[in-house]
Amino acid sequence: EAGVAQSPRYKIIEKRQSVAFWCNPISGHATLYWYQQILGQGPKLLIQFQNNGVVDDSQLPKDRFSAERLKGVDSTLKIQPAKLEDSAVYLCASSFISGGKGNEQFFGPGTRLTVL
Amino acid sequence: ELKVEQNPLFLSMQEGKNYTIYCNYSTTSDRLYWYRQDPGKSLESLFVLLSNGAVKQEGRLMASLDTKARLSTLHITAAVHDLSATYFCAVNSGSARQLTFGSGTQLTVLP
Numbered sequence: 001e002a003g004v005a006q007s008p009r010y011k012i013i014e015k016r017q018s019v020a021f022w023c024n025p026i027s028g029h030a031t032l033y034w035y036q037q038i039l040g041q042g043p044k045l046l047i048q049f050q051n052n053g054v055v056d057d058s059q060l061p062k063d064r065f066s067a068e069r070l071k072g073v074d075s076t077l078k079i080q081p082a083k084l085e086d087s088a089v090y091l092c093a094s095s096f097i098s099g100g101k102g103n104e105q106f107f108g109p110g111t112r113l114t115v116l
Numbered sequence: 117e118l119k120v121e122q123n124p125l126f127l128s129m130q131e132g133k134n135y136t137i138y139c140n141y142s143t144t145s146d147r148l149y150w151y152r153q154d155p156g157k158s159l160e161s162l163f164v165l166l167s168n169g170a171v172k173q174e175g176r177l178m179a180s181l182d183t184k185a186r187l188s189t190l191h192i193t194a195a196v197h198d199l200s201a202t203y204f205c206a207v208n209s210g211s212a213r214q215l216t217f218g219s220g221t222q223l224t225v226l227p
Contacts, residue, residue: 033215042120042204042217043159056214091158103147103213107159 002026004108006092012114018080021111025073025094031055033105034067034077035091043091049075082115089113118143118209122218129195130226137190137221139205147208148188149215150179152201159204163190195225 005024013019025032030051035043046065048055052072060067064083069075079086089112093105119142129135139148147166151159163172165181165188172179176199178191188205202222206215 040219042206042219043215044217045214048214056210103208104149104161104164105215106161107151109158112156 004092004094004106006090006108006111008111009109010112010114012116013082014116015084016081018078019082019113020076020078021090021092021113023075023077023092023108025075025092026106029094029096029106030072031095031097032069032075033093033095034075035093037089037091037110039088046077079113082113084115087113087115118145118207118216120205120207120216120218122203122205122221124221125219126222126224128224128226129192131196132194134194135192137192137203137223139188139190139218141186141188141205141207141216143209144183144186145207145209146183147213148181149206149208150188150190151204151206153204153220154201162203192223195223197225197227199223200225 007022032049034046036046037043046060047057047067049069052069067077089110091110092108095103095105121140123138149164150162152162153159163179168183170181176193181188202220204217204220206217
């Protein structure tokens with residue numbers, strides 16, 4: 001079974017530029033998550049989708065971050081404009097369902113963003 | 117707001133020794149996860165603990181959960197170098213079952 005795919009793996013941009021990340025979850029997984037992991041910290045949830053609807057985006061900085069999952073499968077996360085403090089690894093995860101025994105999340109390899 | 121605290125944050129241990137990592141959380145939860153992360157890599161699921169008193173073991177790692185004390189432990193037996201990594205605990209909370217992670221324990225096993 002293929003895992004969670006993410007691209008690009010690495011991205012270096014200058015502050016105030018825009019950047020987009022892509023995620024393709026495990027086939028059949030209805031729930032998709034985007035996390036931000038700053039160096040030396042645990043992942044922090046940015047947004048959670050159930051199919052193509054947003055379940056939780058309370059920690060997403062909506063003035064600069066946006067995410068979509070239009071067809072309920074793959075997803076994109078965008079930052080516009082980027083700030084220095086956005087330097088982090090952006091992890092995508094998916095689970096079969098949200099809640100219950102299908103809640104176990106499987107993580108992709110991440111995208112390491114460096115903002116100069 | 118759910119808080120998840122791990123200790124220690126950094127752990128250096130000799131090969132062959134035993135040690136325990138602790139994970140405390142602040143509100144009721146019925147599910148706790150342990151993940152491993154190697155440098156530059158993503159998170160690998162180690163254990164899912166579903167109920168009070170749950171104990172799971174895989175090789176030299178054993179995890180347990182005490183929901184009354186809101187405490188989970190990850191015990192390392194006879195450590196080997198291959199166990200060097202960062203270990204995270206994470207707890208489910210909220211109506212949407214979000215995961216809240218601890219800060220991680222960076223484990224280094226020395227020869």
